[in-house]
Amino acid sequence: MFVVQHRINQGEGQRLMAGQSGRRERRWTxxxxxxxxxxxxxxxxxxxxxxxxxxxxxxxxxxxxxGWFSPATADDMHSSISQSLTRSAQWLDAFFGxxxxxxxxxxxxxxxxxxxxxxxxxxxxxxxxxxxxLRLPGTERQWSLFIQGxxxxxxxxxxxxxxxxxxxxxxxxxxxxxGNTLRRSISISASLKRRGGEYGLFxxxxxxxxxxxxxxxxxxxxxxxxxTHTGFEADSRLDLERLLNDALFFRTTARLExxxxxxxxxxxxxxLLRQWIDSHSILSYEWNNxxxxxxxxxxxxxxxxxTFRRRFWRDWLFYEVSPRLDFSEEHDYRANPGIRLRLExxxxxxxxxx
Numbered sequence: 001m002f003v004v005q006h007r008i009n010q011g012e013g014q015r016l017m018a019g020q021s022g023r024r025e026r027r028w029t030x031x032x033x034x035x036x037x038x039x040x041x042x043x044x045x046x047x048x049x050x051x052x053x054x055x056x057x058x059x060x061x062x063x064x065x066x067g068w069f070s071p072a073t074a075d076d077m078h079s080s081i082s083q084s085l086t087r088s089a090q091w092l093d094a095f096f097g098x099x100x101x102x103x104x105x106x107x108x109x110x111x112x113x114x115x116x117x118x119x120x121x122x123x124x125x126x127x128x129x130x131x132x133x134l135r136l137p138g139t140e141r142q143w144s145l146f147i148q149g150x151x152x153x154x155x156x157x158x159x160x161x162x163x164x165x166x167x168x169x170x171x172x173x174x175x176x177x178x179g180n181t182l183r184r185s186i187s188i189s190a191s192l193k194r195r196g197g198e199y200g201l202f203x204x205x206x207x208x209x210x211x212x213x214x215x216x217x218x219x220x221x222x223x224x225x226x227x228t229h230t231g232f233e234a235d236s237r238l239d240l241e242r243l244l245n246d247a248l249f250f251r252t253t254a255r256l257e258x259x260x261x262x263x264x265x266x267x268x269x270x271x272l273l274r275q276w277i278d279s280h281s282i283l284s285y286e287w288n289n290x291x292x293x294x295x296x297x298x299x300x301x302x303x304x305x306x307t308f309r310r311r312f313w314r315d316w317l318f319y320e321v322s323p324r325l326d327f328s329e330e331h332d333y334r335a336n337p338g339i340r341l342r343l344e345x346x347x348x349x350x351x352x353x354x
Contacts, residue, residue, distance in 0.1 A: 264294025
């Protein structure tokens with residue numbers, strides 16, 4: 001019995017050893033398989049990486065040959081962005097009927113404004129102002145006839161309605177454009193114009209140049225004029241502007257004005273922020289400061305204003321509500337609150353189809 005039991009135990013031991021050896025062989029086989037799989041994966045991964053690099057290099061070669069990343073394409077993209085910024089600024093100026101914008105338009109248009117103004121130190125004022133521009137047919141958009149009412153000058157003063165003789169600015173004349181593009185505008189006008197309370201012949205060339213330094217636009221405008229009653233004059237203006245986001249437009253303006261019959265030089269600095277509300281409504285916030293150098297260098301006026309302008313009922317009908325607060329030397333820099341209500345009717349075709 002002992003021998004049988006010993007043989008049985010010996011057989012079980014041999015089977016146990018054989019099982020352990022088999023398990024060790026399987027473990028080594030599994031590890032070898034893992035290493036083989038890992039090596040295969042690395043080979044496949046390196047192959048895909050190499051293929052991707054080859055394809056990327058091929059795409060870059062094709063893109064370069066097709067001009068996708070060429071200097072000309074980059075210039076086109078920059079020009080497109082610049083034009084978008086410039087056109088946005090022009091649309092806002094057109095919506096507000098900005099005189100600086102109007103000076104470069106050569107279409108047919110009649111604008112009539114009914115203004116009611118109230119201020120602390122002045123009596124209630126009612127005024128009707130009209131301006132007419134006619135593009136002359138057959139002149140390839142180079143000639144236009146214009147008639148403008150009082151205080152409706154092409155390049156309106158940065159700080160408006162300060163010490164202007166009643167009726168000044170009314171004129172009838174013609175304008176010729178030598179060139180008129182987004183980058184550059186050159187024109188000359190000849191008119192019968194009222195200055196200093198008297199009418200006289202007025203000749204004025206005008207030059208405007210625009211530079212884009214993404215995301216900023218820099219615009220320089222220079223005019224030189226001669227009036228038979230008041231003599232020579234010059235007006236230099238520099239605007240720096242940009243879109244802050246989809247709803248805000250910012251502009252800062254520096255302006256220098258000189259007239260032969262006036263002592264010294266006048267200059268002004270202003271900040272403008274326009275907020276797009278919707279396609280019918282825009283808010284404009286302004287802070288303007290006017291200075292004079294004679295008889296002594298001083299601040300002539302500082303004006304804070306906000307203007308809400310809305311198109312209503314019809315595409316050619318607008319109204320404005322414009323509260324303001326000014327501090328002028330004329331009133332010893334005392335606060336002079338005021339408000340202007342405006343109704344405006346626009347006839348004719350506009351480039352921006354307002």
